[in-house]
Amino acid sequence: MRAETQATADSIRKSLRLLGQRLDWDTAPHRLEEMNAIIEDGDLWSDPARAQKLMRDRQRLSDAIDTYRHIERELADNLELIELGEAESDAEVVADAEAALKALAATAAQKELEALLNGEADGNDTFVEINAGAGGTESCDWASMLARMYVRWAEKKGYQVELMSENPGEEAGIRSAAYKVSGPNAYGWLKSESGVHRLVRISPYDSAARRHTSFSSVWVYPVVDDNIEIDIPDRDIRIDTYRSSGAGGQHVNTTDSAVRITHLPTNIVVTSSMKSQHQNREIAMNALRSRLYQLELDKRNAAINAAHDAKGDAGWGNQIRSYVLQPYQMVKDLRTGVETSDTQGVLDGDLDAFMAATLAMDVAGKSRAEANAED
Secondary structure, eight states: OOHHHHHHHHHHHHHHHHHHHHHTTTTHHHHHHHHHHHHTOGGGGGSHHHHHHHHHHHHHHHHHHHHHHHHHHHHHHHHHHHHHHHHTTOHHHHHHHHHHHHHHHHHHHHHHHHTTOOSTTTTSOEEEEEEEOSSTHHHHHHHHHHHHHHHHHHHHHTOEEEEEEEEEOSSSSEEEEEEEEESTTHHHHHGGGOEEEEEEEEOTTOTTOOEEEEEEEEEEEEOOOTTSOOOOOGGGEEEEEEOOOOGGGOSOOSSOOEEEEEETTTTEEEEEOSSOHHHHHHHHHHHHHHHHHHHHHHHHTTTTSHHHHOOOOSSTTOEEEEEEOSSSOEEEETTTOOEESOHHHHHTTOOHHHHHHHHHHHHHHHHHHHHHHHO
């Protein structure tokens, strides 16, 4: 067997070991049998919320077991084909099996990464808020570029994207926007994007063609499941209505349909402006519940996720990633050191490498923190 093929097989085995650890493979089939037995009990559906959660957990475990067994079986089958092909000097069989192994290695690496998405809310849908920082038109344009980047990323994942609210810039771009992104592990993937994003480029709005630095902030927080109770007393919120408008002041509503809710104890503000007033109020309340849930998650993981807690102002000293378009091309994540010269690809939504590195870093940090706690 060629050294390259052996290395490919070893990488698949490594991914299987991690998948098995995350899955707790020794007990996984037994846990699935227990879940199936509970689901067959007719009394389960007397508590719909519990039943739905169990069904989701059962499906997730079943899918993980099937994935592990599929990778294990494909690895064994293709290694056997390579041995047979080499024994019979059948180069075509060997080449086909080696190609299948390479494809399997890519699949295994992807599943290995997805196995890291085991946080409390990682499987949830998510809200994404984008706010322009200091810098006027430049920052508003940068905020709209970020919005496009995340929409493109979500579409490539096959996720559903819903615009919740948008506040246009005076000349170009957006001052702020909020989206709901729905799909498997949407929050788990996007949570690493919370922070300040810095752009350096020759300004298209500067007649002297000077280089400008712009900042925009991104906040990501999970959509709260119906079975998670977040109590928000009426005395803790202030609800304001206002007229929403589209880009350039067009499509102005004739009624005050947009809703802004301020949570007085935390000063968290959420808005919705894309529906009727009744729908906007419901959407904004759901967003507020999610923000408060995220606040609780941050408190629980403060020692591990300190970098994400320190969002700060959208300006110098708080950025997590730099996007440099002039005088050279580079996007660099300041937390992990991951960088690329394919700036257009990143702005078109190629973000997985950055997300994966941050996710792996967070998991490693959690493991160290847990080990220190045990000591």
